[in-house]
Amino acid sequence: MDLLDDPTPGSNTPEFSVGEIAGAVKRLIEGELGWVRVRGEVGRVVQARSGHLYFDLKDERNVLSCMTWKGQIPGIGVMPEEGMEVVAEGRMTASGFQSKFALNAQTIAVAGEGALMALLEKRKKALAAEGLFDDARKSPLPYLPEIIGVVTSLQGVVIRDILHRLRDRFPRKVLVWPVAVQGAACAPEVARAIEGFNALTSGGALPRPDLLIVARGGGSIEDLWGFNEEVVARAAAASDIPLISAVGHETDTTLIDFVSDRRAPTPTAAAEIAVPVRLDLLAWVSEQEARLRRAQEQGGTRRADHLRNLARALPRPEALLAAPRQRLDLWDARLPAALTFAVQARRVRLAQRGALNPSLLRRAVSEDRRKIEGLGTRLAPALERAARAKRDKLDARGLNATVLNRRLEQAQERFGNLSRRLASVARQGVSDQRARLDALDRLRETLSYKATLDRGYAVIHADGKVATRKTDADGAKAIEIEFADGKLSIGSAPSKRAAKPKPPEQGSLF
Amino acid sequence: MSKAVSEMSFEEAMTELEQVVGQLERGDVALEQSITLYERGAELKAHCEAKLKAAEEKVAAITLNADGQPTGTKPLDPQ
Numbered sequence: 001m002d003l004l005d006d007p008t009p010g011s012n013t014p015e016f017s018v019g020e021i022a023g024a025v026k027r028l029i030e031g032e033l034g035w036v037r038v039r040g041e042v043g044r045v046v047q048a049r050s051g052h053l054y055f056d057l058k059d060e061r062n063v064l065s066c067m068t069w070k071g072q073i074p075g076i077g078v079m080p081e082e083g084m085e086v087v088a089e090g091r092m093t094a095s096g097f098q099s100k101f102a103l104n105a106q107t108i109a110v111a112g113e114g115a116l117m118a119l120l121e122k123r124k125k126a127l128a129a130e131g132l133f134d135d136a137r138k139s140p141l142p143y144l145p146e147i148i149g150v151v152t153s154l155q156g157v158v159i160r161d162i163l164h165r166l167r168d169r170f171p172r173k174v175l176v177w178p179v180a181v182q183g184a185a186c187a188p189e190v191a192r193a194i195e196g197f198n199a200l201t202s203g204g205a206l207p208r209p210d211l212l213i214v215a216r217g218g219g220s221i222e223d224l225w226g227f228n229e230e231v232v233a234r235a236a237a238a239s240d241i242p243l244i245s246a247v248g249h250e251t252d253t254t255l256i257d258f259v260s261d262r263r264a265p266t267p268t269a270a271a272e273i274a275v276p277v278r279l280d281l282l283a284w285v286s287e288q289e290a291r292l293r294r295a296q297e298q299g300g301t302r303r304a305d306h307l308r309n310l311a312r313a314l315p316r317p318e319a320l321l322a323a324p325r326q327r328l329d330l331w332d333a334r335l336p337a338a339l340t341f342a343v344q345a346r347r348v349r350l351a352q353r354g355a356l357n358p359s360l361l362r363r364a365v366s367e368d369r370r371k372i373e374g375l376g377t378r379l380a381p382a383l384e385r386a387a388r389a390k391r392d393k394l395d396a397r398g399l400n401a402t403v404l405n406r407r408l409e410q411a412q413e414r415f416g417n418l419s420r421r422l423a424s425v426a427r428q429g430v431s432d433q434r435a436r437l438d439a440l441d442r443l444r445e446t447l448s449y450k451a452t453l454d455r456g457y458a459v460i461h462a463d464g465k466v467a468t469r470k471t472d473a474d475g476a477k478a479i480e481i482e483f484a485d486g487k488l489s490i491g492s493a494p495s496k497r498a499a500k501p502k503p504p505e506q507g508s509l510f
Numbered sequence: 511m512s513k514a515v516s517e518m519s520f521e522e523a524m525t526e527l528e529q530v531v532g533q534l535e536r537g538d539v540a541l542e543q544s545i546t547l548y549e550r551g552a553e554l555k556a557h558c559e560a561k562l563k564a565a566e567e568k569v570a571a572i573t574l575n576a577d578g579q580p581t582g583t584k585p586l587d588p589q
Contacts, residue, residue, distance in 0.1 A: 142519075142521070143519075143520065143521035143524070144519070144520040144521060144561070154571055154586070159586075163569055163586075166567075167567055170565055171565045171566055171567030172565070172567065173566070173567075173568045173569075174567075174568070174569045174570070174586075175570055175571075175572060175583070176569070176570070176571040176572065176586055177571075177572045177580075178571055178572065178574070189578065192578050196572075196578075196579075196580060205582075206572065206580060206582075206583065278562055278565055281520075281524075281558070281562050282559070282562050284524075285527075285555055285558045285559050285562065288527050288528070288531050288551070288555055288558075289551075289552075289555045291531045291534075291535060292527075292530070292531050292534060292548060292551040292552065292555065294535075295531060295534035295535040295537070295548075296534060296544065296548045298537070299534060299537055299541075299544050302537060303541060
């Protein structure tokens with residue numbers, strides 16, 4: 001293994017330093033290739049903060065680094081966008097510093113019409129999606145602008161066509177903002193012109209237009225391409241001043257046409273859209289004046305006619321009054337007779353009802369009134385008197401009743417007391433008497449002769465009388481001997497009454 | 511009928527003139543008003559006419575400095 005470079009003898013491979021080989025490559029590339037045109041699809045695009053532009057061109061397998069220096073950008077033509085098919089023109093360079101080669105692209109053009117149209121479609125879609133094409137964004141054009149701002153080139157027929165057409169129709173003040181209408185400078189200049197016109201103030205050194213026309217004559221799609229640039233479309237969309245776009249011929253449609261407030265097919269048409277025809281307007285004004293006068297006159301005539309007709313239709317005052325007057329006369333004539341007759345009739349009727357003499361009536365009325373008044377005066381005292389009498393009677397009765405009631409109550413009370421006392425006395429008396437009776441009865445029993453009968457004595461009754469002497473028994477028809485357990489009759493039977501003699505004490509008790 | 515005629519644009523004056531004429535032609539306005547309308551119409555017509563007569567052509571191109579900023583105007587002959 002060779003650790004040290006040891007050129008094989010016989011080898012003639014030259015040896016380079018890095019700088020030498022880098023320089024050689026650079027010389028080779030720049031010398032052999034030099035100025036080239038490269039076609040490819042734009043890949044990644046980066047605009048560095050320094051202002052330089054870096055992008056890739058690629059095909060299916062290869063990538064070529066490209067760069068455009070800041071100072072070269074204004075002349076680049078078309079700014080590269082990713083996906084764009086372009087032809088870039090420039091110088092091949094190699095950098096020994098990075099061991100890289102690259103294309104310093106100085107102009108870029110879209111590769112072919114198809115690619116351009118595809119790009120335009122893409123931009124249209126993007127702007128439409130942002131709503132820049134919406135009808136709501138479009139402002140109406142002034143009917144008669146005072147100052148028209150035209151953005152176009154001072155060279156060529158376009159500005160002349162516009163000015164001529166304006167002069168024919170309605171001479172106006174026109175401010176032309178000169179711009180490049182093709183090439184790389186076109187888009188930025190047109191955008192700046194639109195912005196510049198909008199930046200003017202009404203009272204400034206440059207008067208602010210109230211209508212803008214952005215115009216360019218016909219040309220190839222590449223010629224018109226500046227008006228397809230986004231920067232132009234955005235400036236037109238942002239314009240506060242109503243804007244007419246007139247780019248190319250009728251068949252050419254550029255991006256600005258979609259965002260402008262009005263698209264004119266040609267620059268001449270833009271002038272026609274911008275202003276009305278002055279002579280037409282003058283004629284119109286005269287016509288209006290004539291109509292005004294005619295209408296006024298007709299108004300007067302019509303009113304006069306109407307008034308005359310009305311006046312004719314109006315009846316004469318005498319005619320209006322004739323019939324009523326006639327009626328008035330008729331009734332007027334009949335009035336005095338009618339009045340006399342009416343009074344007469346009433347007088348007769350009054351006479352027939354003699355009683356209905358006002359003085360009689362009055363007298364009757366006054367008499368009645370007097371009577372009523374007399375009765376009236378007596379009415380109150382009578383009423384009072386009667387009431388008093390009734391009240392007195394009522395009072396008296398009311399008093400007696402109470403006294404009686406009171407007395408009745410007292411009597412009832414006394415009666416109650418007495419009856420209670422009587423009852424108790426009676427009860428007491430009966431029991432006392434019974435006790436005395438019992439005591440007396442017992443005494444009687446002790447004093448009775450009957451007890452002596454038990455001791456063997458007997459009582460002789462003669463003819464029912466107790467016979468204590470013999471003389472008492474002499475001559476007696478019936479003698480009864482009373483024993484303790486019964487009587488023994490001797491002789492004829494005594495009478496029942498005599499057989500039951502009553503003790504003498506018995507009679508003294510009652 | 512509120513705006514002063516002298517402050518009107520051509521279009522405003524034109525629109526109102528049309529209305530005034532139409533109103534008068536329909537004849538459905540009172541006499542007093544028709545007189546006012548007529549006078550207004552005459553004023554509007556005069557204003558429109560003045561605007562039309564005042565049409566002047568003045569064409570100028572803006573001059574730009576190196577930065578593309580407007581510096582002034584120069585006459586432009588449209589030929």
